Amino acid sequence: MNPFRILGDLSHLTSILILIHNIKTTRYIEGISFKTQTLYALVFITRYLDLLTFHWVSLYNALMKIFFIVSTAYIVVLLQGSKRTNTIAYNEMLMHDTFKIQHLLIGSALMSVFFHHKFTFLELAWSFSVWLESVAILPQLYMLSKGGKTRSLTVHYIFAMGLYRALYIPNWIWRYSTEDKKLDKIAFFAGLLQTLLYSDFFYIYYTKVIRGKGFKLP
């Protein structure tokens, strides 16, 4: 593994830990898109079905996969749990979470039918998850562009998520040049799309929150 890949994985892991820490320590969940977090849980469950075959790439790979499934599922459970403990915040969160995710699910399913490595259940599920991950941030982006309520989404979470996507690009360039010109085209193009969406996410965050903050301060 090259340094970009390791740092990319670690920043992804960090972003999830930051989000969990935020949800647990602050009462503000309004800025979080429940739909985006649910889509991420679906992404990891459908991508890592290969865990069940026990043809594991490495211990590192298997442990990271288990971490991503468990931690994203935990985020969904935490958000869902706030329905009882913090009803007002929960309703606020859902009220602004109005992006239609059916389109993302259908689009990703179609992309996986057109672009896959093999026409098998595991490979179709893998491709579906890669395409879904590339667009799963859209409900969050949409929510942010409409309301700009981002108290619990800290700069650190977005920075870590953006860093993870950005680092995967030099990782692919590194791998392409060192590993016999091999490149996973599906992961590469879906990854590029995702990185573009993240740069938009950061731009909106910057204009709405960082610059907007100056106006709101008493």
Next chain:
Amino acid sequence: SEEDILHDEL
């Protein structure tokens, strides 16, 4: 038989 595809990235 074809080899299984190894998705080594996360």
